[in-house]
Amino acid sequence: MDNLTVSSSPHLTERRNTTRLVMLDALIALFPCVFAATLFYGYQVILNLAVCCAACLGAELLYDLIRAKSFGREGVRQSTCWDLSCLVTGVILTLNLPAYAEIWGLNLKDAAGGILLSFDALLAVLVGGAFAVVLVKKLFGGIGRNFANPAVTARIFLMLCFSAGFVVSSTWADFGLFAKSGATWLGTDAGARPGLSGKLFLSMILGNVSTMSVGETSLIAIGLGLLYLTVRKRIDPRYPLMTVGCAFLFSLLFAGIDGADNASALFGDALAQVLSGGLLFMAVFMATDFSTSPNTLVGNAVFSGGLALLTVLIRRYGLYPEGASFALLLMNILAPLIDRYIVPRPFGYVKAKRPAQKKDAPQAPGKPDIPDKTKKREEGKA
Amino acid sequence: MQNSFPRGVHPGDRKALTKDKPIVPMPAPAVVYIPLVQHLGKPALPVVKERQKVAMGELIAKADGALSGNIHSSVSGHVRGVETLPTHTGSAAHIVVENDWLYTEKRLRPLKNPKPADILERVETAGIVGLGGAGFPVAVKLRPKTAVDTLIINAAECEPYITCDYRILLEYTARFVSGCRLLMRALSLENGIIGIEDNKRDAAAVVEAYIKDENISDLSVRALPAKYPQGAEKQLIFAVTGRVVPSGDLPADAGVIVHNAHTALAVHDAVCEGIPLYRRVMTVSGEGVKQPGNFLAPVGATLNDALIFAGGLDDRKRVVKMLWGGPMMGFALSGGGVSITKTAGCLLLLTEAEAETASPTACINCGRCHRACPMRLMPMYIDKYIFMDDAAAAVRYGAKHCIECGACAYVCPAKRTLVQSIRLAKKQIRERGL
Numbered sequence: 166m167d168n169l170t171v172s173s174s175p176h177l178t179e180r181r182n183t184t185r186l187v188m189l190d191a192l193i194a195l196f197p198c199v200f201a202a203t204l205f206y207g208y209q210v211i212l213n214l215a216v217c218c219a220a221c222l223g224a225e226l227l228y229d230l231i232r233a234k235s236f237g238r239e240g241v242r243q244s245t246c247w248d249l250s251c252l253v254t255g256v257i258l259t260l261n262l263p264a265y266a267e268i269w270g271l272n273l274k275d276a277a278g279g280i281l282l283s284f285d286a287l288l289a290v291l292v293g294g295a296f297a298v299v300l301v302k303k304l305f306g307g308i309g310r311n312f313a314n315p316a317v318t319a320r321i322f323l324m325l326c327f328s329a330g331f332v333v334s335s336t337w338a339d340f341g342l343f344a345k346s347g348a349t350w351l352g353t354d355a356g357a358r359p360g361l362s363g364k365l366f367l368s369m370i371l372g373n374v375s376t377m378s379v380g381e382t383s384l385i386a387i388g389l390g391l392l393y394l395t396v397r398k399r400i401d402p403r404y405p406l407m408t409v410g411c412a413f414l415f416s417l418l419f420a421g422i423d424g425a426d427n428a429s430a431l432f433g434d435a436l437a438q439v440l441s442g443g444l445l446f447m448a449v450f451m452a453t454d455f456s457t458s459p460n461t462l463v464g465n466a467v468f469s470g471g472l473a474l475l476t477v478l479i480r481r482y483g484l485y486p487e488g489a490s491f492a493l494l495l496m497n498i499l500a501p502l503i504d505r506y507i508v509p510r511p512f513g514y515v516k517a518k519r520p521a522q523k524k525d526a527p528q529a530p531g532k533p534d535i536p537d538k539t540k541k542r543e544e545g546k547a
Numbered sequence: 548m549q550n551s552f553p554r555g556v557h558p559g560d561r562k563a564l565t566k567d568k569p570i571v572p573m574p575a576p577a578v579v580y581i582p583l584v585q586h587l588g589k590p591a592l593p594v595v596k597e598r599q600k601v602a603m604g605e606l607i608a609k610a611d612g613a614l615s616g617n618i619h620s621s622v623s624g625h626v627r628g629v630e631t632l633p634t635h636t637g638s639a640a641h642i643v644v645e646n647d648w649l650y651t652e653k654r655l656r657p658l659k660n661p662k663p664a665d666i667l668e669r670v671e672t673a674g675i676v677g678l679g680g681a682g683f684p685v686a687v688k689l690r691p692k693t694a695v696d697t698l699i700i701n702a703a704e705c706e707p708y709i710t711c712d713y714r715i716l717l718e719y720t721a722r723f724v725s726g727c728r729l730l731m732r733a734l735s736l737e738n739g740i741i742g743i744e745d746n747k748r749d750a751a752a753v754v755e756a757y758i759k760d761e762n763i764s765d766l767s768v769r770a771l772p773a774k775y776p777q778g779a780e781k782q783l784i785f786a787v788t789g790r791v792v793p794s795g796d797l798p799a800d801a802g803v804i805v806h807n808a809h810t811a812l813a814v815h816d817a818v819c820e821g822i823p824l825y826r827r828v829m830t831v832s833g834e835g836v837k838q839p840g841n842f843l844a845p846v847g848a849t850l851n852d853a854l855i856f857a858g859g860l861d862d863r864k865r866v867v868k869m870l871w872g873g874p875m876m877g878f879a880l881s882g883g884g885v886s887i888t889k890t891a892g893c894l895l896l897l898t899e900a901e902a903e904t905a906s907p908t909a910c911i912n913c914g915r916c917h918r919a920c921p922m923r924l925m926p927m928y929i930d931k932y933i934f935m936d937d938a939a940a941a942v943r944y945g946a947k948h949c950i951e952c953g954a955c956a957y958v959c960p961a962k963r964t965l966v967q968s969i970r971l972a973k974k975q976i977r978e979r980g981l
Contacts, residue, residue, distance in 0.1 A: 169882070170867050170904055173967035175875040175953030177558055177707065178903040182960050184911055245909070309911045309961075401918075460914035460925060504928070511948035512553070512922045513781060515793040 184308070187399060188249035194393040195256045195450065197386035202260060202379035209264040209283055210379050216287045218255035220294030225251045228303045250308050254297050257316035257450055259290055260380020261443065261490075262323065268330035280332075289327060293319040313497040314454045317447075317490050320378075324490075331377065370440065381446035391449045400453040404465045408448035411473030413439050419481050443489040444476060457497040464500075464507040472496045552782040554921050555774045556954045558875065560746055561707040561901075565832045568840040570714050573829075573856045575622045577646050579847030580632055581607065584639040585888040586682040588614025593642055599626045602653035604823050607642050610674070616684050616889075617674030620644050621825040621845035623651040635871040635878045635885050644847065655821035666733040666818055673817035674889075675824050679778070679807035680872060682890040685814070688806065689733045691799035698731050699787050700741040702750075702808035703771060703778035706873025709893045711828040712808040714841045716743070716750040719812055720757045722819075726811030727766055729818050734804060739766040741808075742787045746773040775875060776952040780805050782921050794948055809892070824889055831857040835866035835896030844887050850894050851883035860896065868902040870895040875953040908961045916955035916965055922948050926955040930968040933975065941972035942981050949973065 202210045229244035230236050264286065265272075271284035297319035302311045324331070370384040381387075395402040416435035439445070452458060452472055459468050472492050479488030583590040591608035601607060601620045608618040624647040632641045655672065658665055670686045677683040679701060704712045715723055731739045743751045748770065755768045771777055771786050781792045783805060790801045798805055809828060816822040825846050832839040837858030844853055850871070860866060870877040871885070872893050883894075916926040924945035932940035949969045956965040 168867070169869050169880065170902070171879040171881050172868075172904075173964055173970070174877055174879075174951070175956050175966065176868055176870055176877065176879065176897065176902050177874045178905070178957050178959065178962060179556075179558075182958070183905075183962070184908055184960050187911065187913065187960050248908070250911070307909060309909050399913075455911050455913040460912065460917050460927065504925075508925060508944060509923045511794060511924055511945045512785075513791045513794045513796075514948070515795070 184248045184250070188253050190394065190397050190399050191253045191450075192249065192256060194390035194397075194399075195253070195260070195380075197389040198260055198380040198383065198446070198450075199256065201383035201386035202264075205382070206264040206379045209280075209286060210259070212282070213262070213264065213286055213290045214256060214259045217259040217290040217294040218252050220291045221251040221255035221258075221298045222246050224295040224298040225303060228299055245307055248308060251298050251302075254302070254315045254319075255294050257380075258293055258297055258319050260446065261316060261320045261378045262286075262290060262293070263331045263377050264379050265332040266327065266330050267332055268327050285330065289323055289330070293323045296322055309456050311456050312501070313494055314451050314457045317451055317493050317497070321490050321494060378443055378446070381443040382441075384440060384445060387445050387449050394449070394453075400449075401462075401465070403462075404453055404458070404469055405445075405448040407466055407469035408452055408473050409439055409445060411470045412444055412448075412476055415474050415477040419477055423481075438477065438480065447489045447493055448472075451493055452496075457500055459500050459503040459507065461504070461507055461509055463509070464503045467503055467507065468496055468500060471499065550769065550786055551772050551774060552777070552785045552921055554919055554923070554954070555776060555782070556919050556957050557773070558707050558775055558957060560773065562710050562713070562746075564708065564834075564839045565710045565830050565841055566713065568710075568714075570711075570718055570828055570841045570843055573842040573844045573848070573853060575646055575845040576848050576852045578627070579620075579622050579644050579646065579845065580630070580641040580849065580886045581618060581621065581644065581847035582632075582634055582639045582641050582886050582888055583608050583618060583629075584634065585618060585846070585890060586614065586616040586676040586684055588612050588616075588684070590640060591615055591618045593629055593640075595626045595642065597626055597628050600624070601626060601644060602651045604653045604655075604825060606823075607644070610671070610684075613687060614684055616676045616682075617672060617823070618642075618846075619674060619823040619825040621847045622646040623649050633885060634888075635880060635891075641847075641886060655817070655823060657821045658818050661729070661732070661818055663733045663735055666729055666814070669818050670733070670814060673813070673823040675810065675813050675817060676889055677807055678809035678813060678827060678889060678892070680876070680890050680892060682888075685806065685810055688799075688804055689730070691734070691797075691804060693799050694802060695734060695736065695799055695804050696738060696802045697788060697804075698727070698734060698736050698739040699783060699803055699805045700727050700730075700739065700808055700811055701778055701780070701783055701805050702741055702743040702747075703783060704747070704808075705744060705773070705775045705777040705779075706875050706877075706893075708832045708895055709830050709873050710832075711830045711841055711892055713747050713750050715808055715812055715828055716747075716754055720753055722815045723808060723812050724754065724757055724761070724763065724766065725819060726813070726815035728763070729814050730804075730806055730811055731765065736804075737765045740787050741766065741768045742771055742777075742783050743768060744773040744777055745770045775954060775957075776921055776950070779921065779950055779952055781950070827887075827889055827891070829853065829887065829891055830893045831895075832893065833866075833870075833896040834898045834901055835860055835864050837861050844891070846887055846889055848887050849883060850880070850885050850887065850891075853887060853894055854883055854896070864898045866896045867899045867904055868895070868897040870897065874902070875957065876951065903962070905962045907963045910961050910963055913960060915958045915960065916963075919954040919958045921952060921954060922950055924948060924955075926965040926969060927963075929972050930963055930965050933968050933972040936975075938972060938975040938979050938981055941969075942976055946972040946976060 225246035226244050230240050265280050265283040266286040266289050268285040272280050273282040297315035301315040301318045305311045376382045394400045413435050416438040420431050420434045459465050475492030476488045589611045592611045593608045595607045603623045605620050607620045610617050624645045627643040675685045702712050751768050784803050792801045813824050829844045869880045928944040929941045929946045953966050
């Protein structure tokens with residue numbers, strides 16, 4: 166009984182509850198999406214994933230080593246990269262990009278001109294992963310301190326840099342709904358969009374459609390991820406549902422404003438808006454990112470509503486079809502403000518009562534003491 | 548009706564170690580060191596001289612002020628003097644009494660059919676303070692300034708490990724119920740509710756059966772879901788009556804008075820048997836103890852005495868923490884030389900596998916602390932801003948309302964020392980007059 170630890174209460178904490186396990190749960194929840202993406206878009210997804218995760222982990226480790234100026238075993242051990250949050254960033258970023266890219270012409274092609282191995286895509290995710298971890302996360306203080314979601318920022322960075330270079334990922338069977346070049350439903354002009362049929366919705370639910378982002382199409386895979394995170398109590402399922410619900414309502418609203426004249430056009434469009442594009446994936450995996458979303462129920466309702474509104478607005482009236490990413494980035498920046506002004510009242514809170522003011526009155530003569538004390542303390546510190 | 552409070556956490560109750568151990572009287576040591584601070588207020592004033600002979604139960608120090616309490620000797624023998632010794636929270640003067648092993652007892656006159664005023668007077672004389680841990684003098688609570696309609700007996704015992712109230716309910720049922728009714732009589736109330744967590748259903752059943760047998764109609768048992776901090780006063784009041792005590796107000800302002808289960812027992816002993824408060828039931832538990840159990844411990848014996856009575860430390864295990872009180876709100880001690888007081892409900896010796904000793908990592912802003920907080924505060928921001936020396940921001944996120952239950956730090960995946968930060972914030976808020 167010699168070396169007793171004397172510390173502040175509580176002396177118990179929840180077992181099997183560490184940052185690393187939280188991140189591990191996120192990785193497990195992302196697995197169905199990785200699986201679906203590989204199934205629909207090919208082995209290139211796995212290669213991208215490996216390179217992106219390695220880039221994220223390596224960048225964080227290197228950053229920590231350089232910051233700590235300790236390159237030995239101890240420095241490696243103390244790096245924050247082992248909390249695995251960088252891998253979550255890597256997986257989400259990969260799932261948010263197309264499988265193939267043609268930027269520098271380094272791709273390995275078969276005789277027919279199809280891409281066998283896209284070195285361009287590998288290079289792009291390498292740059293993107295390092296960008297996400299170093300510039301978006303570590304420079305702002307690491308985990309919990311970043312102002313924007315690293316994956317979404319890196320995605321926007323890559324999309325803006327190489328907007329022409331990314332190739333829309335076609336699946337092995339997109340029912341011939343789109344032209345051969347491969348266009349996404351959202352990316353096609355409203356007039357040229359294929360009719361809203363049951364077949365289209367079915368393939369949207371399965372994820373078997375052309376897309377710019379490999380991970381965001383399969384409703385089933387995303388649903389499984391949401392279910393896992395909910396069961397493990399890592400996120401509150403109400404938040405993604407609020408985002409998607411709001412997006413549906415706003416789509417209806419704007420379709421109505423724009424003059425959709427029959428119910429099928431109205432609801433079909435709203436449904437497709439929700440099912441297609443990055444909204445679902447973003448709502449479940451990215452908008453629930455701890456660091457960059459509010460912490461209260463009301464705050465999250467505001468966040469989700471704003472996110473849905475911006476997404477629909479950008480998709481409908483903006484130049485970029487992929488409105489979800491920009492919307493999320495904008496809302497990320499607003500999140501600290503939301504938490505600043507939407508603070509729940511403590512249990513049993515009452516507004517300052519009259520007697521409280523009376524109490525102040527006799528204290529008035531003593532008041533100068535208080536600033537003096539503060540001053541003294543500050544002087545002492547200096 | 549409401550039977551729980553919002554939020555809270557579910558730590559495993561870990562009561563199996565001592566749940567089935569009957570209360571055993573623990574013998575007093577050769578010398579007892581009785582602290583003069585065993586209550587909230589000022590230290591009691593000694594009324595004995597050096598070498599004076601005292602009996603067990605004799606008054607040795609008198610209450611000084613409203614929040615102070617009388618103190619009685621727990622053994623018979625001679626007063627050696629007054630010494631300043633460490634306590635679990637600092638240091639205090641202790642009256643040292645040498646045990647003569649005769650146990651000559653001095654009791655007060657037992658009261659039959661006492662009037663409310665008699666009960667009040669006896670509670671004061673017997674030095675009864677709240678035995679839940681805070682040590683608030685009971686007599687003060689029995690004189691509410693506002694109209695009160697309900698008495699709640701707090702038998703929730705929501706902290707893991709502790710089983711003393713549970714054993715009291717099981718073994719001293721009659722005395723406990725009599726104590727509850729005396730408290731009700733003192734307050735002239737006709738509605739008493741015993742709040743107990745549903746992981747102690749057997750104790751609840753025993754008390755309920757007794758109440759039914761005795762045809763007591765004004766007392767009832769309410770089972771509450773096992774959730775921490777169910778035993779926190781405001782949370783308990785909300786769970787049992789659905790009333791919210793406004794912050795800064797006393798429970799009496801919501802028409803409720805809450806007393807601990809052990810307090811009720813002490814009231815019965817003082818009123819009906821004339822025994823002042825100089826002993827209490829205490830749980831000695833944790834994986835580090837050889838024979839954990841529930842002991843009727845004399846005030847003034849040291850924790851080491853209690854530990855030796857419990858068979859000492861288990862040599863095969865490495866004890867990393869010694870706790871005064873429960874693991875969620877208790878105090879970590881550096882050694883067992885501290886005296887047992889009226890408020891010492893539990894001594895814990897936790898091994899490495901039980902106690903948390905991990906060092907904190909960066910906050911990931913997951914918001915679990917906020918979702919666990921029974922007071923609806925935002926501990927993550929209080930923690931963040933107090934490290935930036937911004938006490939005003941800590942006030943904004945509710946630091947003043949914190950009850951220090953530890954639910955936030957319990958669920959924190961980054962193992963942040965949130966409660967410690969909030970205590971620091973409270974201190975700075977006080978100093979700056981915010």
